[in-house]
Amino acid sequence: MTTSKKDLREYLQDHLLVGDGAMATQLHALGAPVGVSFEELCLSNPRVVHEVHASYYQAGARLLETNTFAANRDALSRYGLEHKVARINRLAVAIAREAAQNDAYVAGSIGSILAGRVKKKVLDEYRDQYEEQAIALLHAGVDALILETFLDLEELLLAIEVIRPLTEVPIIAQLATLEVGRTRDGYALTDAFPQLKKAGADIIGLNCRLGPAEILRSFESTIFPDDSLLSAFPNAGRLGMTDGEYAFKSSPEYFAESALRLRDQGVRLIGGCCGTTPAHVKAMADALAAQKPKARVNPPVPQGERPHISVQSLREREKPSIVDRVKTGTTIIVEFDPPRDLDAEQFLEGCCELHKAGADAITLADNSLATVRMSNMALGALMKNRHGIDPLLHLACRDRNLIGQQSHLMGLHALGIDQILVITGDPSRFGDLPGASSVFDVTSFDLIRMVKQLNEGISFSGRPLKQKAQFIVGAAFNPNVRNLAAAVARLEKKVEAGADYIMTQPVYDVESIRQVYEATKHIGIPVFIGIMPLTSSRNAEFLHNEVPGIKLSAEALERMKRVQGPAARQEGIAIAKELLDEAIRYFNGIYLITPFNYYEMTVELIAYVRQQSALVKMAQP
Structure with missing residues (x-):
């Protein structure tokens, strides 16, 4: 040739x-x-x-x-x-x-x-x-x-x-x-x-x-x-x-x-x-060698409008999402961690008590702190199907490659679990299986975009899907940093990627609540301010000195030092209630984080939020 x-x-x-x-x-x-x-x-x-x-x-x-x-x-x-x-x-x-x-x-x-x-x-x-x-x-x-x-x-x-x-x-x-x-x-x-x-x-x-x-x-x-x-x-x-x-x-x-x-x-x-x-x-x-080129003959043009990238899902949410609820009044998300053993019944009992107290959604971490816990997907399905409780599942970038992430999300869709929080996840080497691999195929920004792509009826690989997903996608925000402006800039990128709402790390002083409000009021999506009651002086010192993303005020540390035993939990609840008084003034979204699965503490705080929110609403002209 x-x-x-x-x-x-x-x-x-x-x-x-x-x-x-x-x-x-x-x-x-x-x-x-x-x-x-x-x-x-x-x-x-x-x-x-x-x-x-x-x-x-x-x-x-x-x-x-x-x-x-x-x-x-x-x-x-x-x-x-x-x-x-x-x-x-x-x-x-x-x-x-x-x-x-x-x-x-x-x-x-x-x-x-x-x-x-x-x-x-x-x-x-x-x-x-x-x-x-x-x-x-x-x-x-x-x-x-x-x-x-x-x-x-x-x-x-x-x-x-x-x-x-x-x-x-x-x-x-x-x-x-x-x-x-x-x-x-x-x-x-x-x-x-x-x-x-x-x-x-x-x-x-x-x-x-x-x-x-x-x-x-x-x-x-x-x-x-x-x-x-x-x-x-x-x-x-x-x-x-x-x-x-x-x-x-x-x-x-x-x-x-x-x-x-x-x-x-x-x-x-x-x-x-x-x-x-x-x-x-x-x-x-x-x-x-002996062949001549052939003219291209296109296939017939499909009759009518060419099918779009996907068709609308026939599934509809059974309840309004937390984003819908927060637009109409105070909405409470409660975090309740999955168990570290094989018994799910006590966990489900706690979920029922939190739901009965008035939690709008219960959010389950995805092996938080890289510590192995029961699958939040399995527990979320039990909560939803057995008890009618609305789950909100964390989705970490750490544990699954892209194949596993899409498969996991497809499973959530099949179960009707549509509310998720996308997080990076703590590195495996800091958890209870330090030899495990950290995958991190994508960042939280990437994963948010890719979840929203499923909502458009497109798989991660670009393949059209027969249904559109309906995920309500949250993003995490840590206000406990030296450079709040940089943290907000990072948050804005998550919003640009498609985040529907924000959940913050817990804050422990009134001034931080005001700062978070001023720093985030322009972003245009709901913010759920994080509040986690303290349980003891040691708990307070541990959170302040050893847990990434958490910073306590000097006043909170000092107050917890002055009490011991059962009184410590009551002091922790008292501090949380003072913070909630301020949070309710600025935020419709409240994110209560349950410490050590002491759900009784969170039940009391849910009741307090409902009571104070009603008073605030009555006082409005």
């Missing part, structure tokens, strides 16, 4: 073109260890990179991608190589050009900077990095730029927006999808590809993540803009364990058959991604 080195766009009008296969797969096969920067090999071992390019050229590939997929500042900084971006990209082009023998196109590879990580709301920080890498590749003389493995349409559009004004060379823009037909950020491919073309992409298509069959299904179900030049670089099937080693399953023969099917869909540039080898490329090149 000869290209005669026409402009790539012109060549694809009348020809099929075979691309190369996986660079990392081949470098690893040739001895490059896992855990190093494969892109850096352009500096330290250019021979092995040239060997990979040459093997694909000899197999029949006539578009070679530079070894620069992750040669951006963000990725290279993980190896201390951020100052070598330009040099690595320039040398990579020279190595590929030598292997191309003036008979193959050299495309400068630019990968996603997010690279599968949780999507940030603002991607503008990546602009300079795309520009830096693209300029280096362009100055080195590439025939095209290939932007590949972008899970999010919005990031790919940003990259094109930055790069298109820099050059007239062809831009190949390839999305990678976790599900057939839809991007991770929720765009149907039928909607995504016109945006890529409008932004300035010359060739549009898919690569990575999926194998030939699912890539083919994506093309079969997508409506492409007229006259689109299409590309496809599938993985060699799904990654799995074979004979004790991870391997891709698809054979070269299967790839050859798949290449013909992709050609039938109007695809003109066909290569391979993860797991593909020169044998796969040779099989494709041989199968396509």
